[in-house]
Amino acid sequence: MTQQLQNLLNAIDVPADWIGLREVDERTTVRFIRDSHPQTNARAKTHGIMVEVLANGQFGYVGTNDISKNGIQKAAEKAYQQAKLAAKYAIHSFTDAARPKTIGSYNSPYKNVFNESSPGVLNDLMIEASKVLKVSDKVISTNAFAQIVESKHRFVSSNGSDISQDFLLVTFDLVATAQDGTNINTRSAGGLRGLSRQIGAELFDEKWVLHKAKEIGDQAVELTTAEECPTGKIDLVLAPDQMMLQIHESVGHALEVDRILGDERNYAGWSFVKLDDFGKLQYGSKLMNATYDPTYTGQFASFGFDDGGLKADKEYLIKEGLLVRGLGGKESQIRSGVPGVANFRASSWNRAPVDRMGNINLEPGDSTFDEIISSVEKGVYMESNRSWSIDDYRNKFQFGCEYGKLIENGKLTKTVRNPNYRAISNPFWNSLTMIGNQDTFKMYGTPYCGKGEPSQVIRVGHASPVCLFKDVAIFGGA
Amino acid sequence: MEQIFNKISDRIYSELKDGEYLTLSLQGENSQFIRINNAKIRQTGLVNNTEVSFDFIYDNRNCQGQITLSGDLDTDYSRAVDELNRLRAEIVQLPEDPFVVLPENTGSTRESKSANGLGTDKAVDALLPIMSGVDLVGIWSSGRIFSGSSNSAGQKHWFETDTYSLDFSLVNKDHKMVKGTFAGSDWDQSQYEAYIKDAKQKLELMNKKPVKMKPGKYRTWFESKAVADFLSMFSWQGVSEANIRQGNSAFIRMRNEGTKLSPLFSLNEDFRSGLVPRFNERGEIAPEVLSIIEKGNLVNTMVSSRTAKEYKVKSNNASGEEVLRAPKMAIGSLTNEDVLQKLGTGLFLSNLHYLNWSDNIGGRITGLTRYACFWVEDSEIVGPIETMRFDDTIYNLFGGELEAVGDNAKINPEVETYDGRQYGNITCPGMLVKSFELTL
Numbered sequence: 001m002t003q004q005l006q007n008l009l010n011a012i013d014v015p016a017d018w019i020g021l022r023e024v025d026e027r028t029t030v031r032f033i034r035d036s037h038p039q040t041n042a043r044a045k046t047h048g049i050m051v052e053v054l055a056n057g058q059f060g061y062v063g064t065n066d067i068s069k070n071g072i073q074k075a076a077e078k079a080y081q082q083a084k085l086a087a088k089y090a091i092h093s094f095t096d097a098a099r100p101k102t103i104g105s106y107n108s109p110y111k112n113v114f115n116e117s118s119p120g121v122l123n124d125l126m127i128e129a130s131k132v133l134k135v136s137d138k139v140i141s142t143n144a145f146a147q148i149v150e151s152k153h154r155f156v157s158s159n160g161s162d163i164s165q166d167f168l169l170v171t172f173d174l175v176a177t178a179q180d181g182t183n184i185n186t187r188s189a190g191g192l193r194g195l196s197r198q199i200g201a202e203l204f205d206e207k208w209v210l211h212k213a214k215e216i217g218d219q220a221v222e223l224t225t226a227e228e229c230p231t232g233k234i235d236l237v238l239a240p241d242q243m244m245l246q247i248h249e250s251v252g253h254a255l256e257v258d259r260i261l262g263d264e265r266n267y268a269g270w271s272f273v274k275l276d277d278f279g280k281l282q283y284g285s286k287l288m289n290a291t292y293d294p295t296y297t298g299q300f301a302s303f304g305f306d307d308g309g310l311k312a313d314k315e316y317l318i319k320e321g322l323l324v325r326g327l328g329g330k331e332s333q334i335r336s337g338v339p340g341v342a343n344f345r346a347s348s349w350n351r352a353p354v355d356r357m358g359n360i361n362l363e364p365g366d367s368t369f370d371e372i373i374s375s376v377e378k379g380v381y382m383e384s385n386r387s388w389s390i391d392d393y394r395n396k397f398q399f400g401c402e403y404g405k406l407i408e409n410g411k412l413t414k415t416v417r418n419p420n421y422r423a424i425s426n427p428f429w430n431s432l433t434m435i436g437n438q439d440t441f442k443m444y445g446t447p448y449c450g451k452g453e454p455s456q457v458i459r460v461g462h463a464s465p466v467c468l469f470k471d472v473a474i475f476g477g478a
Numbered sequence: 479m480e481q482i483f484n485k486i487s488d489r490i491y492s493e494l495k496d497g498e499y500l501t502l503s504l505q506g507e508n509s510q511f512i513r514i515n516n517a518k519i520r521q522t523g524l525v526n527n528t529e530v531s532f533d534f535i536y537d538n539r540n541c542q543g544q545i546t547l548s549g550d551l552d553t554d555y556s557r558a559v560d561e562l563n564r565l566r567a568e569i570v571q572l573p574e575d576p577f578v579v580l581p582e583n584t585g586s587t588r589e590s591k592s593a594n595g596l597g598t599d600k601a602v603d604a605l606l607p608i609m610s611g612v613d614l615v616g617i618w619s620s621g622r623i624f625s626g627s628s629n630s631a632g633q634k635h636w637f638e639t640d641t642y643s644l645d646f647s648l649v650n651k652d653h654k655m656v657k658g659t660f661a662g663s664d665w666d667q668s669q670y671e672a673y674i675k676d677a678k679q680k681l682e683l684m685n686k687k688p689v690k691m692k693p694g695k696y697r698t699w700f701e702s703k704a705v706a707d708f709l710s711m712f713s714w715q716g717v718s719e720a721n722i723r724q725g726n727s728a729f730i731r732m733r734n735e736g737t738k739l740s741p742l743f744s745l746n747e748d749f750r751s752g753l754v755p756r757f758n759e760r761g762e763i764a765p766e767v768l769s770i771i772e773k774g775n776l777v778n779t780m781v782s783s784r785t786a787k788e789y790k791v792k793s794n795n796a797s798g799e800e801v802l803r804a805p806k807m808a809i810g811s812l813t814n815e816d817v818l819q820k821l822g823t824g825l826f827l828s829n830l831h832y833l834n835w836s837d838n839i840g841g842r843i844t845g846l847t848r849y850a851c852f853w854v855e856d857s858e859i860v861g862p863i864e865t866m867r868f869d870d871t872i873y874n875l876f877g878g879e880l881e882a883v884g885d886n887a888k889i890n891p892e893v894e895t896y897d898g899r900q901y902g903n904i905t906c907p908g909m910l911v912k913s914f915e916l917t918l
């Protein structure tokens with residue numbers, strides 16, 4: 001399967017200590033219907049090879065669009081030159097132990113392929129959904145969005161790695177914006193393009209899509225007459241589609257070992273977590289069990305191997321609230337001495353891998369949804385992220401949601417609009433008081449996680465149960 | 479790559495059948511990236527990439543494609559023909575698009591700017607030695623970036639330029655940081671070394687005892703970069719005509735409710751610097767100068783030709799995303815020397831971080847202070863502040879609370895590299911506001 005790439009590798013003539021070729025051939029199809037009219041029917045194809053060499057303890061790379069034999073030889077020579085020049089200033093002197101020999105393959109799970117008739121079928125379904133989203137004249141705009149990514153990754157190296165991974169990734173979203181006077185509200189299918197997973201055309205079940213469209217349209221209209229979210233330090237219950245963002249920003253990024261090592265300080269920032277916190281820091285309450293799980297079937301960032309060739313396994317990051325492991329690939333594990341995971345990932349052939357999230361999940365507990373709600377005297381239940389911001393140490397965050405419900409005396413009562421909350425990561429996770437059971441556990445993901453210099457956007461997955469946090473600063477809109 | 483693009487364009491347009499229309503748009507880079515941590519090299523490499531986008535129209539239907547060019551004409555022409563045939567097979571399955579806009583020939587342009595930059599084999603030894611003795615973290619990005627556009631009506635544009643930037647942070651022992659961006663086209667080693675030395679001196683200011691702030695409202699001076707951070711938000715659910723029409727814009731209050739900003743605030747799209755191509759992905763040429771906010775009044779939004787057709791308004795040849803590509807804020811009268819005097823007691827904020835709309839329709843933005851941000855008492859800097867979260871509206875900051883605007887506009891170069899290195903900058907002065915709300 002990787003023979004062509006292997007032939008290119010074998011033909012390279014540079015005196016490097018190690019050489020790796022990582023080929024990405026990816027097609028991204030976007031279908032976007034707005035207000036029942038086609039807005040975008042696009043397919044972007046990108047194809048290139050990242051040539052990486054190790055010389056004098058320093059890796060150098062060239063991401064090249066010229067994938068001919070001559071082009072790869074030239075790229076290898078340039079990468080070798082870059083590595084040699086940089087070696088005397090290297091932050092760490094690596095060996096090929098940073099690129100372990102691995103052989104294997106991975107394929108996304110799916111039932112039905114997208115075939116040649118899919119463009120018309122999908123457009124028809126999304127136009128129908130767009131009509132259903134417009135449940136009344138109050139709905140001033142509707143969107144139906146589908147993104148299908150078919151991605152082939154191949155990796156071979158001079159120390160014997162031979163990896164082949166084929167992905168089929170689908171993102172689907174429905175959005176309605178409704179207006180009543182000056183009050184305008186938007187509701188979507190999970191926020192942040194959260195309906196992202198590894199699946200086939202079976203996702204686009206007509207009955208489910210149209211049911212979802214009606215629900216979203218109704219809720220957008222409902223928000224136009226809803227009260228502002230109240231202000232106060234009260235209880236907060238988060239749905240899994242907001243937990244996705246909460247986990248992502250205040251657990252995932254904070255545990256990236258390259259951030260902790262300072263690589264990211266000029267861009268996304270540092271972390272409140274220090275290297276000597278692993279095995280010691282009580283990150284959250286005893287109910288908190290966070291895992292790195294690239295093996296979760298169908299989740300958006302499931303894979304068999306990271307882009308450094310490390311085999312991907314499920315690992316606990318936080319166990320019963322205690323921080324036990326970092327999000328660090330092989331290079332970060334070598335630099336830091338902290339136990340890590342297979343998360344050395346690149347967005348494509350034209351970016352070098354860095355420590356990234358994959359699937360970061362919160363394991364379910366044993367409370368039912370009704371038990372959680374009935375335990376709250378005064379609070380707000382929030383769904384679907386619409387606003388996110390956190391400081392460069394991953395401490396002070398403020399998140400906003402699309403849809404809220406007041407909780408009064410153990411019952412969900414009125415709908416509220418513009419629900420927001422703000423807190424500091426470590427005390428917030430230690431205020432985790434109840435955690436939902438498997439029935440409340442849902443899987444989400446998003447194509448949009450930005451990081452790195454040069455910058456790159458990567459796919460991540462987050463699954464979580466419903467969670468209750470005590471005494472959180474909650475507030476409404478402008 | 480220009481020659482290959484032109485040859486592919488000529489050949490592919492000759493392949494078109496009656497009723498078929500095509501626009502090609504090219505983006506490419508030959509870049510060097512050196513990632514630096516603690517004044518040492520973390521990662522280093524080169525990226526050569528060229529992507530060509532297709533916008534295909536037939537029978538009132540529209541679809542798009544994109545391919546990677548390899549640099550070999552035969553290979554690339556073959557890829558282009560395959561893509562055209564794929565688009566032909568797909569477009570007949572699609573519904574009609576009532577807002578499709580046919581390509582036109584309104585004239586061709588060509589701009590090529592080469593510079594005497596740092597070679598990829600020279601960068602390491604030119605950049606690293608002066609960094610010794612300080613914790614510097616950042617990214618060196620350099621090389622050529624280029625854009626092209628052509629269409630089946632016969633129009634062609636080409637723009638290419640050589641640029642570099644060292645975007646960096648200096649960090650002291652208490653983890654306090656200052657930010658710097660040394661950017662340009664022609665390399666001058668002595669200017670670079672002077673810039674780094676100056677940044678090292680600024681870092682010493684951060685050694686003062688940190689000040690812990692409480693949530694509340696404060697008089698605040700925003701340096702140019704902090705103002706640029708706010709202005710960048712206008713391109714995201716702000717100045718787009720489509721966003722306003724579709725209920726997703728912080729500018730709706732200005733359009734529908736007549737809300738005005740401060741008469742001290744004016745903002746233009748201004749391409750006169752020549753640093754950004756004036757043509758968009760459809761090859762349409764933007765006005766050289768377009769007033770967006772004139773003394774607090776919203777006078778223009780960004781209108782693409784598609785939006786213009788849909789809402790029956792006039793296009794100003796904005797990009798499809800309807801973002802600001804060359805924003806320039808008008809200067810005021812407050813001199814640099816008078817800033818601390820005029821501020822008196824309050825906040826002096828150099829940079830902001832992680833801005834997001836906390837209430838887009840209400841124009842409310844949340845974010846954080848970052849880097850060289852100070853507490854000032856009686857016009858004297860007391861010390862750097864601990865990181866604080868803010869939550870306030872553009873209607874306050876650029877409206878009723880705006881007290882003065884600086885008389886010196888600075889160029890804040892674009893250093894984002896998500897889809898490759900970018901053109902452009904945000905040019906703006908600093909500004910003084912009577913009240914700015916810190917929340918956490």
